[in-house]
Amino acid sequence: MSKNSKVLNLKDKVSGNEADLSLSNLTEVPVRELAMFPKATVLDLSCNNITSLPPEFCSLTHLVKVDLSKNQLTCLPDDLGNLVNLQHLDLYNNKLTVLPASFSHLRNLKWLDLKDNPLEPGLAKAAGDCLDEKQCKQCAAKVLQHTRALQEEVDRAREKRLLREKELERKREVKQREREAREKEARKREKAEEKERRRKEYNAQMAALAAQEQQKKKREEKKRKNGQAAAEKKAAVESAPKPRRSVCGLLFRLLLLLLLLLAAAAAACRLTDLRREAVCVAVDDGLSWVRVQQGEVGRLLLKLSAAAGELLDAAKTTENANV
Template sequence: MSGAKFTLKELKDRIEDGELDLSLSTITEDTLPIMEMNQLKRFQVLDLSCNIMKSLPVELCSFTQLTKLDVSKNLLSQLPDNIGELSNLQCLDLLGNKLTTLPESFGDLSQLRWLDVRENPLSVAILKEAGDCLDDRQCKMCAIQVVKLMNYVHVEREKKRVAERQEKEAELEKAAQEERQVKKRLKQEEKERKRQEYLERQRLEGSSGTVKPGKGDTQPSKMNDAPTECAHKNGHQGESILCTILSMLSILLVITSGTLCLALGLYYYCEATPAEDAVSPICTSQFWFPVRDYIEDILLPYLMVLQNEIQLFMNR
């Protein structure tokens, strides 16, 4: 069965003394003229009783000027979650519907002074607080007790949601912390592996004085350049020592050259001059003959070898 539809003029005709009466109009949740009602906003009381609505549209809660709402004798199985936005609502009639529970925001209806929830399959807790609602006094008490109950339910559920959210955040933080620790451990292990590879390369290099860059080395270091600098320094020091030795040999040769020249001159003189014509008695003395043998057998060959070695060195 389709619900009735109203024009803006028809709605205006149904307003009297600030009350919009849409009762007994076979209105459904889809045919409730919310847009047209929104253009009026001259009513504080809305009567939707004795219709066939199974739910109320959330847009209805935007009519915050309402002080009384009658939705009795419908087919409502639930109320809008934002019903607490009806901040000025003082009287609410829910008689004869199919409500099993009330939304948490029901506890925000701080101005509610009258409530009838009879003939609804509500939970035991709500019915216990609501009472019988047989007269005006009991309906007033019902409003106070049910709002108080739903406010308590809202607070407790909010605490539970906060606790669950905090628990979830703690679990996420714990997982993130474990992930950071794993990354840190892997980074330390990688660093240790590279260090061991570096030490192994140093060991294999031995006394060569150079370190080859490894696979994980991204930039050269002063340590890699140090062995080359030391090699250059050692080379310069070796050349300096060699020059000193050669200088000392040169000085020794200069000192001994005179003596050698004198001995060789005497040798050639004695060998070229017959004994009877020799002026120096050395050439005929017994001392000369072993000296001559030493010069011929040892000194002259040694001088020839030394001369050849010096010439080879200078040619390098």
């Protein structure tokens, strides 16, 4: 059957508010074509070979009565509860075992037939026999109640699962925060310890530098004092004999000069006719006195030289001891 023939046949099968597609050997529901007839609120699909309803079937929200009896349905679409206007549903003689959770949303459902389906025990008990109008109405009410209870149980289970997941997530977040806090505290402690270690190292370095500087100052001060003392001692030692040596040398030089002058004067007197003059006589007397005093002057010079040598030796000995 082509699409156009389906449309033509469907037009032929729609009468007023009813679309009769029973005994049409259908294997699937022509949802698109049915959607073109929103006034057809009664749909008869009984006695066909339909094994499943497409999800799009749940968009036919204008349906009020649907007959799917004597087909091969093994399941119903999950969104069947979207058929909010559905009041009458015939599922007699199919292969259904369960109903979708959304079935509980069919709040306007007043009539239901689930006979001759391999229903699971709880659903079969709620459905009952449905042998007459009254039982079928009771079937609709009880099945809705049953599915609502199942839905509530599913919702509770889902809510418990969500609560457990939230609790687990909360615990994970708490543990994560605690771990982060511990890690932060550990990092803070490590930074403080590192800072304290660097501070101690810095203080130790400063103390070592200060000690070195102090020792350097002490050595320099000691060296300066020793040098000053040595210089003072050396100056004292050197200054003592120098005047003596200088005086001795000066006296010696003066004596020599005097002798030379006397000798020159004596020679001049002897070589000239002035030997009888008073000057020449004085020169001769001076030379005589020098010859007499020569021994005493030599001994005096020797004593002064010996004393100066002893002072120099004592000064050098003291300087070496201090160094």
